[in-house]
Amino acid sequence: MNKETYLTEYPKHESMRENVKKDKNRLHFHMMPPTGWMNDPNGLCEFQGVNHIYFQYTPFLAGWGTKLWGHYTTKDWIHYKEEEPFLYPDEEWDRDGVYSGSAYTCEDGIHYFYTGNVKLWDKDYDYIMNGREQNTIHVFSPDGKNIAYKKLVMTNDDYPVNMSKHVRDPKIYKKDGRYYMIQGGRDAESYGCALLFCSDDLEHWKWYDTVRTAKPFGYMWECPDLFEIDGQQIMTCCPQGVDQKGYDYQNVYQCGYFPVEFDLKNKSYSFGKFQEFDKGFDIYATQTFADEAGRRILIGWMGIPDADYDNDATVAYDWIHALTMPRELEWKDGKILQHPLKEMKDLRKNAFTCELEAFTKWAPADCCFELRLDVEEAKNLELKLREDVTISWKDGLFTLSMGESGRGRKQRFAKVEELSDITIFSDTSAIEIFINNGETVLTTRVYSEHLEQKVELVSREVKGSVHGYELGSF
Ligand code: FRU
Known part of the structure; x- marks a missing residue:
């Protein structure tokens, strides 16, 4: 759906909005879709005093469909403004969905990286090994609202050959003057891993290395993040395919972090124990960013893919899912503490x-x-x-x-x-x-x-x- 199609569908949006208003379950202090479906938070950043929260969004359908990036802004985390959707699947290389991604702020604007999802419909294609293109796309905006350019920077051929076609959700980490991009993946042996790419200019990217735990930890890692907090490096991700163990990993998919030591220069990586961010039912695809005051803030999708419960109570009112409250992270005694902002x-x-x-x-x-x-x-x-x-x-x-x-x-x-x-x-x-x-x-x-x-x-x-x-x- 490009912007023009979106605008022709817009009248439908107005009647859906009326229906959303009738729902007593409409949230009072959590971000929810104006109408339709919301999943992962994307592109979180603060630029010139404005916090941007983009999200996976299908405005006209309270169900799984082709994703746009919806957009809210806030200066104080109390008053929010609904902005026009920011990214539309309007190119051949993102035609089946503008999937998850992140933002990297510079003095003159914001760089975004996301996955352009393309489904290859050939009947001989296998959904995991060759049934899709997972394109890495770079967008630059001077203000978080207008797009200066949108460029394809990597495609299937740029990922290592031992990968399945599940590679997605780029996030940038700058270390020692170099840019690294982490993406989640599933290799050909169905071993969850994260791919690292590097660049000196944010434009040209090459595969740098693949990181994984010593023993397999799920078959796929979605939405990875790599950052430092109080001197500790943390890698977060959402592993799929991890079995429940006692009171750990009670949900269908997991969401948490490894304290890590990644010596990127020497390609030496060590993983501490994986900790879940949350023991509740509805948490997934968390993303963090450092705001202009230096706080490390986390927001998650208050939902989960392939939920094994009935989560459609709001669908009759034309909306579904929401985001968690923003939480400030603190690293203390070997653990992340989460505090409501x-x-x-x-x-x-x-x-x-x-x-x-x-x-x-x-x-x-x-x-x-x-x-x-x-x-x-x-x-x-x-x-x-x-x-x-x-x-x-x-x-x-x-x-x-x-x-x-x-x-x-x-x-x-x-x-x-x-x-x-x-x-x-x-x-x-x-x-x-x-x-x-x-x-x-x-x-x-x-x-x-x-x-x-x-x-x-x-x-x-x-x-x-x-x-x-x-x-x-x-
Ligand atoms: C996680 C996820 C991402 C993907 C997006 C698609 O919930 O599956 O891996 O980019 O959602 O909406």
Whole structure:
């Protein structure tokens, strides 16, 4: 779909918008598609005081279709502006979708790299080994809105021969004056890996090396990212094909990070243990960027591909999926901590506070609230966030349980030895839970029949305090 076709379809968009407005599950403080489908966050960056959040987008279909890049901007993470879609599949080399990619800011503008997806329909083609072109495309924009040029920089022939045709999702990492690009991949043996390319000018790219763990870790790595935080190198990715092990890898696909040491000059790479970003049901395709204040900010898709539950409650209202709240990352004691951006505090209203022992019920409007529990002592803890969404902690295990409103999502677990604090952000149809200063996070969508609900403390063997706020909307 090129821009002209988009504009002719636009009237349809208006009636879809009206339908979206009717949905009580429409989110108040999470980014969701104006209409249609949203998946991965793309091209995250801050340029001249404006944060750009692009995303995988099919505006006219609340289902899987040909992707554009939708676009929001914000200066303060509280007021958002919907911009016109930024990238359209309008070339031969991205005709079946402007897939995921990233942004790299310079003084005079923003460079973007993304995957142009082309499906090869020949019946003899195999979807994995030769059924697609995965083109790497470079776009330059002086302002994040207008495109100065769009160029094809690599295609299937530029990737190593031992790869399948699953190579995608470029992200730039600059080290010692050189540009590196990391892309996710699946090799011919179905071994998940990341490809590194290098360039001295952002225009000319060549394959540099392929990195993988010593033992196979899934068959495909999507959406990789490579960055440094407080002196630690981190590689994130979304491995597909990793089996569940105890309370790890409970979702169909995974999303997390390896602390790594990549000595790019000498091509020596070591991987630390993979850690999941989130133990909830709905997290995938996270991307990070450093804002102009130097904060490392992460946003994820609050959804997952090939979900094994019924996630289409909003489809009747012409939209589906959303993004997580932006989270600031901190590297501490060998782990990434995730903190909701401090700007979220500006959404607070109607504060209440009390001793945990005295807390019984609270009924924030539309289920939109922030609630912090500081726990001094607890043998066990059980809190209902809504009538059939409960969180509990006992014997070193944190559990999120959902009834009907989970639509097939029932329980998720996280090991939490000691409990010191829990902060819950609840939106109409999304819940994000941060435990122990953001060491453990659980994110999930939830679809309640009505939003006149109460938060209720069930267990009584606890000591500490509660601070709650109703939250306003964007
Ligand atoms: C991850 C992903 C990416 C791809 C995009 C397509 O969710 O599959 O690998 O670029 O979504 O929408």
